[in-house]
Amino acid sequence: MSDDLRSIVALASCSSYDPDILSRKISSMLDQLGGLATFIRPGMKVLIKPNLLSAKDPMRAITTHPEMVAAVARMVRDLGAEVVVGDSPGGAKRGVARVWNNTGMAAMAKRENIELVSFEASGVVEHKIDGRSYFLAKPAVEADAIISIPKLKTHVLTLMTGAIKNMFGLIPGFRKANYHKQHPKPSDFAQVVVDILSLCPPQLTIMDAILAMEGDGPSSGTPRWTNLLLASADPVALDAVAAEIIGLRPDKVPTTKIASDAGLGYGWVEAVDIVGERLADVRIHDFKLTSNRMMELLPKFLVKIIDPYVWVRPAITSSDCTKCNTCVDSCPVGALSGPKGEIPSFDYDKCINCWCCHELCPSKAVFVDQSWLARKFIR
Ligand code: SF4
Ligand code: SF4
Numbered sequence: 108m109s110d111d112l113r114s115i116v117a118l119a120s121c122s123s124y125d126p127d128i129l130s131r132k133i134s135s136m137l138d139q140l141g142g143l144a145t146f147i148r149p150g151m152k153v154l155i156k157p158n159l160l161s162a163k164d165p166m167r168a169i170t171t172h173p174e175m176v177a178a179v180a181r182m183v184r185d186l187g188a189e190v191v192v193g194d195s196p197g198g199a200k201r202g203v204a205r206v207w208n209n210t211g212m213a214a215m216a217k218r219e220n221i222e223l224v225s226f227e228a229s230g231v232v233e234h235k236i237d238g239r240s241y242f243l244a245k246p247a248v249e250a251d252a253i254i255s256i257p258k259l260k261t262h263v264l265t266l267m268t269g270a271i272k273n274m275f276g277l278i279p280g281f282r283k284a285n286y287h288k289q290h291p292k293p294s295d296f297a298q299v300v301v302d303i304l305s306l307c308p309p310q311l312t313i314m315d316a317i318l319a320m321e322g323d324g325p326s327s328g329t330p331r332w333t334n335l336l337l338a339s340a341d342p343v344a345l346d347a348v349a350a351e352i353i354g355l356r357p358d359k360v361p362t363t364k365i366a367s368d369a370g371l372g373y374g375w376v377e378a379v380d381i382v383g384e385r386l387a388d389v390r391i392h393d394f395k396l397t398s399n400r401m402m403e404l405l406p407k408f409l410v411k412i413i414d415p416y417v418w419v420r421p422a423i424t425s426s427d428c429t430k431c432n433t434c435v436d437s438c439p440v441g442a443l444s445g446p447k448g449e450i451p452s453f454d455y456d457k458c459i460n461c462w463c464c465h466e467l468c469p470s471k472a473v474f475v476d477q478s479w480l481a482r483k484f485i486r
Contacts, residue, residue: 114341114344114373114378114379114380115139115140115339115340115341115344115379115380115382116337116338116339116341116344116345116348116379116380116381116382117136117137117139117140117337117338117339117381117382117383118136118335118336118337118348118381118382118383118384118386118389119132119133119135119136119335119336119337119338119383119384120334120335120336120384120389121317121334121335121336122317122332122334123317124165124172124174124175124317124318125174126174126177126178129174129175129178130178130181130182132336133175133178133179133182133313133336133338134182135383136313136336136337136338136383137182137311137338139338139382139383140311140338140339140340143182143183143186143311144186146252146254146310146311146340147183147186147188147252147254147310147311148186148187148188149186149187149188150187150188150189151188151189151251151252152188152189152191152249152250152251152252153183153188153189153190153191153250153251153252153253153254154190154191154192154193154224154246154247154250154252154253154254155176155179155180155183155190155191155192155193155253155254155256156192156193156194156247156253156254156255156256156273156274156276156277156309157170157171157175157176157192157194157212157256157257157258158170158171158194158256158257158258158268158273158276159171159194159196159197159206159207159210159212159276160196160197160325160326160466161196161197161206161326161467161469162196162205162206162208162209162210162469163209163210163326163469164209164210164211165210165211165318166318166330167330168258168260168318168319168320168328168330168331169258169260169320169325169326170210170258171256171257171258171315172211172315172317172318173210173211173212173214173215174215175256175313175315176192176212176215176221176256177215177218177219177221179254179256179313180192180219180221181219183254188251188252190221191221191222191223191224191246191250192212192216192221192222192223192224193223193224193225193226193229193244193246193247194225194226194276195225195226195227195244195276195277195278195279195280195283196210196225196280197280197326197466197467203225203227203228207223224246226244226246226247226276226277226278226279226280227279227280227281229244229245229246230244230245231243231244231245231279231282232245232248232249234248234306234307236302236305236306237302239299239302241278241299241302241303241306242278242279242282243277243278243303243306243307244277244278244279247277247307248307252309252310252311253307253308253309253310253311254309254310254311254312254313255270255273255274255309255311255312255313255342256273256312256313256314256315257269257270257272257273257312257314257315258273258314258315258316258319258320259314259315259316259319259320259333259335259337259349259353260319260320260324260325260328261320261321261322261323261324261325261328261353261395261396261397262324262325262397263323263324263325263397263399263462263465263466263475264293264296264460264461264462264466265293265296265297265300265360265361265362266355266359266360266361266396266397266400267324267346267349267350267353267355267360268324268325269314269342269345269346269349269350270309270312270314270339270342270343270345270346270349271300271301271304271342271343271346271362271363271366272300272362273312274300274303274304274307274308274309274342275299275300275303277303277307278303284437284439284463285439286299287439287459287461287463288439288440288459288461291459291460291461293361294361294365296361296461297361297362297364297365298365300362301362301365301366301369301371304342304366304371305366305369305371308342308371309342310340311338311339311340312337312338312339312340312341312342312345313336313337313338314335314336314337314338314345314349315336316333316334316335316336316337316349316352317332317333317334317335317336318330318331318332318333319331319332319333319335319353321353321394321395321396322395322397322398323397323398323399323465323474323475324397325466326465326466326467326468326471327465327468327471327473327474328395328397329395331394331395333352333353333391333394335352335384335389337349341372341373341379342366342371342372343363343366343367343371343372343373343374344372344373344374344376344378344379346360346362346363346366346374347363347367347373347374347375347376347379348376348379348381348386350363351376351386351390352386352389352390352391352394353391353394353396354390354391354392354394354396355396357374357375357376358374358375397475398419398475398477399419399475399477416478416480417478417480417481418477418478418481419460419475419476419477419478419481420453420455420458420460420475420476420477421453421458421460421462421464421465421473421474421475421476422453422473422474422476423450423451423453423472423473423474424472424473424474425450425472427470427471427472428450428451428470428472429469429470429472430447430448430449430450431469431470432445432447432451433467433468433469434451434463434464434467434468434473435451437463437464437466437467438463438464439459439461439463440457440458440459440461441454441457442454442455442457442458442459443464
């Protein structure tokens with residue numbers, strides 16, 4: 108990342124995934140950052156890292172739209188660099204091919220002749236930071252440059268997911284659950300995500316905020332047309348601008364705050380040059396944030412005191428549950444159980460509120476349940 112570009116975020120309005128429109132918009136944003144050639148040189152091996160959380164149609168707004176990836180890949184190739192697309196999709200246990208197919212990535216990759224790499228199968232490289240150990244996907248570590256293409260979504264654990272959180276996907280799937288287990292507090296988990304960002308930072312981030320997700324994201328919220336694209340060499344600044352757009356204070360988003368404090372980028376918009384659209388013109392005043400956000404923002408000592416009366420926890424809507432057992436398999440602490448073919452049940456004494464079950468349920472059957480007082484309080 109070049110220092111003089113760290114604080115520039117390009118912001119463009121874009122209301123369509125039409126390939127020509129996308130190419131034009133992205134190209135003009137990159138020009139405002141000095142051009143793609145500032146980041147990519149001929150002969151480089153470039154990894155494009157989208158957000159492929161689950162095997163869903165891109166119009167559900169859970170995953171990065173494949174046309175975003177196609178547009179960027181074409182530009183990278185035009186500069187004479189090689190490109191592969193990789194991620195560690197959620198639900199990889201049920202087959203990565205299903206994720207590539209359902210998210211539209213397989214068809215796009217075939218059309219554009221791009222190799223798709225699954226981090227589950229590509230091997231890992233161990234890296235340490237302050238005594239903490241991380242196993243990062245080899246294609247990410249070995250790439251000459253990473254272009255991250257996150258999706259703008261709310262997140263019940265970290266309030267929002269964007270540029271910084273997208274790098275958590277560099278950890279292959281089955282290892283991700285362990286990090287949740289070892290770091291149940293949102294701030295501790297955010298530190299894990301920031302560690303990964305610092306070990307393997309993207310050279311460039313281009314956010315798909317055309318069709319975003321509001322409500323209880325990252326998978327059970329509601330698609331919302333926000334009609335925006337953001338690009339920056341500084342993922343922290345990009346997330347800060349995205350947070351402001353949807354009505355979150357960047358310093359309340361744990362990933363942004365921790366990354367900014369660690370000097371990995373600028374986590375407040377006053378330090379950022381926003382080019383293209385004006386922030387004031389694109390703020391969304393009625394964007395629905397997560398229903399548990401007040402609990403995440405409260406001081407921990409207060410949460411402990413009010414805990415018996417004001418609680419927020421996962422629960423299952425029986426009528427939506429297909430009894431697939433994905434939530435049971437994804438719970439890092441065994442707080443969900445039940446034989447296959449039955450609706451799983453929770454052991455709330457074990458539950459660490461990591462929200463993995465909520466994130467990975469393919470049927471939106473896991474919801475954010477709240478006590479009566481919590482509902483009052485949050486409202
Ligand atoms: S709650 Fe969701 S993940 Fe769990 S068994 Fe039901 S459908 Fe599957
Ligand atoms: S029950 Fe859900 S929220 Fe609780 S620990 Fe398990 S996966 Fe996490």
